[in-house]
Amino acid sequence: MAKKSKVVRYERQNKLIAKYAVRRKQLKAQGDYLALSKLPKDSSPVRLRNRDSFDGRPRGYMRKFGMSRLNFRKYALLGQIPGLHKASW
Structure with a gap:
């Protein structure tokens, strides 16, 4: 944070x-x-400087989603980002 x-x-x-x-x-x-x-x-x-919309983290910002890599991973695994699912093979 x-x-x-x-x-x-x-x-x-x-x-x-x-x-x-x-x-x-x-x-x-x-x-x-x-x-x-x-x-x-x-x-x-x-x-x-772009910042994460959830906690304001400035590093690891993903422009397409408006969040940092940490929050992206957290919400993607929870299934809260529409159109994303964890790859498995």
């Missing part, structure tokens, strides 16, 4: 990215990089 402060920061950063998305797109289209640099740093989507 990640620290609560990291999870809260991740959520706050997501809100900032959504808030400034249109403005960033307009400024990039105009080529106004001076005004773009004056926007908050955390409004840049490049700075966002």
Whole structure:
């Protein structure tokens, strides 16, 4: 489990990215990089680190499922991820 402060920061950063998305797109289209640099740093989507939606773990993130490898394995074995089942041969 990640620290609560990291999870809260991740959520706050997501809100900032959504808030400034249109403005960033307009400024990039105009080529106004001076005004773009004056926007908050955390409004840049490049700075966002993907985190597990259940416990906030930043490493081993599986983009397709939105969770870390540990939670993916746990929920896949329990049969709680639709369309997945354990391979056996």
